[in-house]
Amino acid sequence: MTTTVAPPLATRTPSALRRSKRDWRGWAFVAPFMIVFALVFLAPLAYSIYLSLFRTQLVGGTTFVWFANYIQALTDPQFWESFGRVLLFLVVQVPIMLALALAAALAIDSARLRGASFFRITLFLPYAVPAVVAVLMWGYIYGDQFGLTANINQLVGFDLITPFAKQWMLVSIGNIVTWEFVGYNMLIFYSSLKTIPTELYEAASIDGAGTWRTVFSIKIPALRGAIVIATIFSIIGSFQLFNEPNILRPLAPNVITTYYTPNMYAYNLSFAGQQFNYAATVAIIMGIITAVIAYVVQLRGSRAEVQ
Amino acid sequence: MTAPAFARDRVGTTPLRPRRSKTLLIVMVVYAIYTLVPLVWLLVNSTKTQAGLFSSFGLWFSDDFAFWDNLVQTLTYNDGIFLRWLGNTLLYVVVGAGGATLLATLAGYGLAKYRFPGRRAVFAIVLGAVAVPGTALAVPTFLLFSQMGLTNTPWSVIIPSLISPFGLYLVWVYAADSVPTELLEAARMDGAGEFRTFFTISIRLLMPGIVTVLLFTVVATWNNYFLPLIMLSDPQWYPLTVGLNQWAAQAQGAGAQPIYNLVIMGSLLTIIPIVIAFLLLQRFWQSGLSAGSVKQ
Numbered sequence: 320m321t322t323t324v325a326p327p328l329a330t331r332t333p334s335a336l337r338r339s340k341r342d343w344r345g346w347a348f349v350a351p352f353m354i355v356f357a358l359v360f361l362a363p364l365a366y367s368i369y370l371s372l373f374r375t376q377l378v379g380g381t382t383f384v385w386f387a388n389y390i391q392a393l394t395d396p397q398f399w400e401s402f403g404r405v406l407l408f409l410v411v412q413v414p415i416m417l418a419l420a421l422a423a424a425l426a427i428d429s430a431r432l433r434g435a436s437f438f439r440i441t442l443f444l445p446y447a448v449p450a451v452v453a454v455l456m457w458g459y460i461y462g463d464q465f466g467l468t469a470n471i472n473q474l475v476g477f478d479l480i481t482p483f484a485k486q487w488m489l490v491s492i493g494n495i496v497t498w499e500f501v502g503y504n505m506l507i508f509y510s511s512l513k514t515i516p517t518e519l520y521e522a523a524s525i526d527g528a529g530t531w532r533t534v535f536s537i538k539i540p541a542l543r544g545a546i547v548i549a550t551i552f553s554i555i556g557s558f559q560l561f562n563e564p565n566i567l568r569p570l571a572p573n574v575i576t577t578y579y580t581p582n583m584y585a586y587n588l589s590f591a592g593q594q595f596n597y598a599a600t601v602a603i604i605m606g607i608i609t610a611v612i613a614y615v616v617q618l619r620g621s622r623a624e625v626q
Numbered sequence: 627m628t629a630p631a632f633a634r635d636r637v638g639t640t641p642l643r644p645r646r647s648k649t650l651l652i653v654m655v656v657y658a659i660y661t662l663v664p665l666v667w668l669l670v671n672s673t674k675t676q677a678g679l680f681s682s683f684g685l686w687f688s689d690d691f692a693f694w695d696n697l698v699q700t701l702t703y704n705d706g707i708f709l710r711w712l713g714n715t716l717l718y719v720v721v722g723a724g725g726a727t728l729l730a731t732l733a734g735y736g737l738a739k740y741r742f743p744g745r746r747a748v749f750a751i752v753l754g755a756v757a758v759p760g761t762a763l764a765v766p767t768f769l770l771f772s773q774m775g776l777t778n779t780p781w782s783v784i785i786p787s788l789i790s791p792f793g794l795y796l797v798w799v800y801a802a803d804s805v806p807t808e809l810l811e812a813a814r815m816d817g818a819g820e821f822r823t824f825f826t827i828s829i830r831l832l833m834p835g836i837v838t839v840l841l842f843t844v845v846a847t848w849n850n851y852f853l854p855l856i857m858l859s860d861p862q863w864y865p866l867t868v869g870l871n872q873w874a875a876q877a878q879g880a881g882a883q884p885i886y887n888l889v890i891m892g893s894l895l896t897i898i899p900i901v902i903a904f905l906l907l908q909r910f911w912q913s914g915l916s917a918g919s920v921k922q
Contacts, residue, residue, distance in 0.1 A: 342742055344820050345741070345742030346736070347736070348733060348735055348737075349745075349748055351729050351732060351733070352729040352732065352789070352794065353748060355729060355785065355789055356752070356789050359789055360789065361751075363766040364763060366769065366770055419657075429647075432650050432654060433646045433651055438658055441661055442658065443904075447845055447897065447903075448849075448897050449848065449849035449851065449867050451849075451871050452893040452897055455870065455871070456664045459886070460667055460684070465671075465886070467684045467685065501661075561852060562851055569875050586765070589765045598765050602764075602765060
């Protein structure tokens with residue numbers, strides 16, 4: 320054991336190393352977690368891989384079909400439509416959300432903002448609001464019956480804002496997700512900014528660096544790790560998009576289809592269509608794509624850090 | 627390696643140029659208003675009757691003040707099902723989030739303070755699993771639980787809530803820094819067992835980290851929607867989130883019976899406890915989080 324992935328090794332003493340040869344005591348602490356973990360993570364994962372290799376038909380029952388489900392999914396226009404939608408969502412919403420979070424974290428950290436702690440708490444508040452409540456709230460606000468949209472449209476005399484229209488739906492969902500998660504990402508960035516040693520700022524100040532110079536030369540480089548983590552979480556979140564469109568669906572059933580996002584597709588396939596094998600396949604494909612992209616982001620992020 | 631940046635030993639804000647910026651303030655006020663508008667909307671509209679909702683401006687009160695009436699209606703509607711949902715949510719939060727915190731604390735501590743065979747495998751498996759989208763596992767978990775006869779019982783919601791890889795990561799990073807190995811060695815010399823050492827010494831040192839994990843698992847279980855939605859079919863076991871959405875869905879479709887005022891009041895009641903918890907415990911989660919990010 321010379322190289323390690325984990326940080327905690329620093330506190331290890333040489334005597335602890337030597338004694339560790341056949342030290343099983345750690346398992347007493349880790350075992351309870353791992354048993355439940357096996358039940359709710361590993362078993363379903365194995366089971367879904369198993370399911371994806373079979374197909375159940377009215378005639379002939381359940382048969383082993385190799386990768387036929389995967390081929391079906393990869394040539395399924397509904398799957399690709401839903402995938403394209405979350406990909407579009409990902410490339411537009413995630414940068415906006417993370418940029419806002421970064422700007423807010425830098426502002427709150429800058430010491431030039433009055434009432435910084437008020438803003439920190441206020442911006443973080445939506446994270447504590449359940450997604451269901453957030454979507455119901457925004458859904459009513461968007462609504463043309465008693466929402467703010469209705470108020471504004473009455474004021475101008477025509478339908479100025481139509482959040483539920485086909486071309487605006489994804490923007491409306493993006494707004495809700497941004498509202499929910501800017502504060503959370505801001506806090507990740509802010510916590511990371513707080514770990515920058517004060518001496519660094521003093522040195523920069525002696526060198527005559529101004530606010531912007533400090534931001535670009537010290538703060539943003541120091542945030543790289545946090546940005547990578549926040550990006551990965553946001554990518555996973557975007558590909559998993561489910562709660563927001565699913566809760567909004569009753570308000571706009573013609574716009575939000577049953578295959579609006581891959582996750583909704585898998586959900587509706589299994590619970591409305593009883594196509595469990597195909598649903599498992601769609602879920603696995605999305606899992607693989609997400610894991611690969613998250614891995615690439617992490618690799619690029621940490622390589623940039625080394626340079 | 628420095629000790630985690632706790633409490634007040636270093637305020638990390640830039641110490642330069644205390645001159646306040648007006649532009650910055652205005653921009654942030656605009657953003658804060660955007661953040662608060664939906665919440666204010668909810669608060670204002672919780673005072674309106676269903677008729678009042680339609681006849682008044684969204685961000686101001688209507689003529690009739692029906693806050694208390696809405697509150698009573700929400701709590702008594704359908705034989706007080708809302709209170710039942712609140713009780714269910716509390717059950718899921720106490721057992722689920724409490725259990726998740728306990729398991730994550732034990733495992734994170736074990737990973738940080740013991741070298742044992744398979745330690746790296748545990749680390750790799752748990753980290754790998756974080757990359758797998760949780761919802762991708764929802765359908766197979768449902769099928770698995772359904773075969774075990776667990777669906778439509780509280781267990782189907784509680785058991786999956788017991789795993790928090792993020793919590794494990796946080797405690798592990800935290801324990802590595804805040805529990806000195808020398809202290810454990812000393813306890814061993816004195817003949818204390820491993821668990822005794824953990825519950826009498828280590829757990830105190832870990833407390834800020836544990837509170838942070840607890841807070842995040844509480845939020846996750848309190849706000850949980852997808853899992854109970856697929857696991858539960860009997861409204862008697864619904865948590866608040868699924869129940870509220872069912873109320874909201876009453877407004878649509880054939881034979882619609884909209885109860886907008888109850889959905890709005892119910893939403894308000896659902897967020898109040900969690901917001902209060904966050905405000906009261908902010909010192910803990912903020913210090914715990916910054917400790918976690920030391921190692922990013």
